[in-house]
Amino acid sequence: MEAINWTQVVLALGVRFIGVFVILAFLMISIQFSGALLERMRKRAGLDETAVSNGGASQRNRVAKQPLPSSEQAGDSLLSEETVAAIALALSQLDEEHFSIRPSMALPGEKPPAEARDSSWRILGRQGTHQRAASWSEFGNRRQGKPTGNAKS
Amino acid sequence: MNELFELLHSVLLTTGVVHLTVGHLIMWLVSFFFLYLAVKKQYEPLLLLPIGFGIFLTNLPMAPLMEKGQLFWIFHHYGIEWEVIPCVIFLGLGVMTDFSPMIANPKSLLVGAGAQLGVFITFLGTLFFGFTLKEAASVGIIGGADGPTTIFLTNALAPHLIGPNALAAYSYMSMVPLIQPPIIRFLTTDAERKIEMKQLRDVSRLERILFPIMASILIGLIIPSIMPLLGMFTLGNFMRETGVVRRLSNTAEHELMNIVTIFLGISVGATMTADQFLNPKSLLIFGFGIFDFIVCTAGGVLTVKLINLVTHDKMNPIIGGAGVSAVPMSARVSHALGREANPRNFLLMHAMGPNVAGVIGTAAAAGLMIAMFT
Numbered sequence: 120m121e122a123i124n125w126t127q128v129v130l131a132l133g134v135r136f137i138g139v140f141v142i143l144a145f146l147m148i149s150i151q152f153s154g155a156l157l158e159r160m161r162k163r164a165g166l167d168e169t170a171v172s173n174g175g176a177s178q179r180n181r182v183a184k185q186p187l188p189s190s191e192q193a194g195d196s197l198l199s200e201e202t203v204a205a206i207a208l209a210l211s212q213l214d215e216e217h218f219s220i221r222p223s224m225a226l227p228g229e230k231p232p233a234e235a236r237d238s239s240w241r242i243l244g245r246q247g248t249h250q251r252a253a254s255w256s257e258f259g260n261r262r263q264g265k266p267t268g269n270a271k272s
Numbered sequence: 273m274n275e276l277f278e279l280l281h282s283v284l285l286t287t288g289v290v291h292l293t294v295g296h297l298i299m300w301l302v303s304f305f306f307l308y309l310a311v312k313k314q315y316e317p318l319l320l321l322p323i324g325f326g327i328f329l330t331n332l333p334m335a336p337l338m339e340k341g342q343l344f345w346i347f348h349h350y351g352i353e354w355e356v357i358p359c360v361i362f363l364g365l366g367v368m369t370d371f372s373p374m375i376a377n378p379k380s381l382l383v384g385a386g387a388q389l390g391v392f393i394t395f396l397g398t399l400f401f402g403f404t405l406k407e408a409a410s411v412g413i414i415g416g417a418d419g420p421t422t423i424f425l426t427n428a429l430a431p432h433l434i435g436p437n438a439l440a441a442y443s444y445m446s447m448v449p450l451i452q453p454p455i456i457r458f459l460t461t462d463a464e465r466k467i468e469m470k471q472l473r474d475v476s477r478l479e480r481i482l483f484p485i486m487a488s489i490l491i492g493l494i495i496p497s498i499m500p501l502l503g504m505f506t507l508g509n510f511m512r513e514t515g516v517v518r519r520l521s522n523t524a525e526h527e528l529m530n531i532v533t534i535f536l537g538i539s540v541g542a543t544m545t546a547d548q549f550l551n552p553k554s555l556l557i558f559g560f561g562i563f564d565f566i567v568c569t570a571g572g573v574l575t576v577k578l579i580n581l582v583t584h585d586k587m588n589p590i591i592g593g594a595g596v597s598a599v600p601m602s603a604r605v606s607h608a609l610g611r612e613a614n615p616r617n618f619l620l621m622h623a624m625g626p627n628v629a630g631v632i633g634t635a636a637a638a639g640l641m642i643a644m645f646t
Contacts, residue, residue: 147378
């Protein structure tokens with residue numbers, strides 16, 4: 120059995136444990152540095168785009184000279200998460216009620232099952248599809264100057 | 273008549289029955305135990321099942337499996353001894369790993385480093401029990417909770433311990449939900465467990481693409497000895513993040529990973545013959561394994577508490593437990609504990625940061641251990 124120099128072993132292990140910290144700390148600093156750099160580049164690119172869309176080199180310079188809004192100010196001008204969620208929910212409900220084409224739950228040539236025939240979602244879905252088809256055909260007719268279905272009736 | 277008896281005797285000698293020893297029977301029981309854990313308890317079944325069955329088959333006396341040139345020997349020789357399988361598994365792990373939570377919260381890298389405390393403490397502890405320095409290093413790495421790294425390091429330093437080390441690592445990894453919660457509860461106050469963390473920032477695709485290159489340069493320059501393992505890991509992650517080689521990354525993540533997992537399990541199980549396994553060192557390895565896991569968990573939690581002393585944005589110390597790189601099990605444990613303390617707490621993504629940092633931390637610790645002896 121090899122003789123163990125305990126002081127040396129403890130020191131070697133201590134140094135290596137610190138070594139793991141040092142290596143990962145280097146990696147942490149690299150990530151933070153590259154993240155900050157990329158964020159700055161992204162912001163700059165965003166500002167340039169804004170300046171171009173506003174038009175003119177003078178405008179671009181003016182925008183570039185303006186101080187960046189603080190995160191709080193920027194947050195105030197943005198929609199809150201709840202508002203965004205509410206809008207998304209409303210849009211999805213609108214989509215479900217009016218624009219989606221519902222499955223008939225039956226293969227071609229088969230009679231649809233009772234729950235598909237009589238359920239409200241099927242009626243809604245079918246109505247939605249018909250309404251959409253009607254509205255699209257009316258839209259096409261109007262563009263071509265033809266009388267629409269409503270006008271005929 | 274004598275000729276008939278001699279004939280029967282010679283036939284009997286070719287069977288395993290007369291060569292069966294108590295050691296074989298004990299190893300069968302060991303294999304059945306791990307098969308029970310895999311099948312009934314579903315603890316890491318992907319690994320414990322092939323390992324358990326490998327132990328069983330290799331302990332069938334006279335079965336031509338583990339002698340030089342035979343089937344399991346070939347798997348073991350070219351897969352493990354040549355260090356192919358752990359590295360290929362790391363390629364797959366790289367493809368599976370999303371570093372975004374760690375990039376969004378780089379402090380989690382320090383947690384991953386702190387969770388390596390057990391590796392070094394266990395190293396010291398095993399020396400007291402008569403392990404050699406190389407054996408001690410290979411046992412210490414079990415606490416990193418990283419199977420491929422454990423196998424890689426053990427093969428490099430103490431190949432005769434591959435079986436018990438790998439088995440201890442995978443067994444305890446599967447028992448993380450049982451091992452970690454009491455330690456985390458013991459080391460944290462109720463108020464600390466209730467800390468809500470700020471939502472992580474979005475990480476751009478460019479950052480995610482740059483990370484594997486950056487990590488390869490940095491770790492490759494400081495500890496080149498671990499690059500066979502970590503290089504494959506970063507390659508896999510680069511393939512994932514660039515998204516231009518979907519076919520390759522899909523193969524590495526699924527088919528290739530599954531294939532090498534089968535060979536890994538069988539190869540590890542095949543090393544566990546009665547004469548290799550049935551000795552006090554194996555039992556000690558299992559004892560030190562659980563001690564290692566406990567100290568590594570404590571190391572992660574205490575590191576978060578230390579970081580909280582010097583930073584404004586407080587981290588929930590529960591996520592320190594995820595520094596033990598049993599991905600994603602330990603992150604899930606942290607999440608569950610966080611929800612238990614505060615139902616509004618969603619720690620999963622926060623815990624994934626230290627979790628993937630732990631993989632890098634364990635690899636770094638293994639690299640430093642290898643460098644110590646070469």
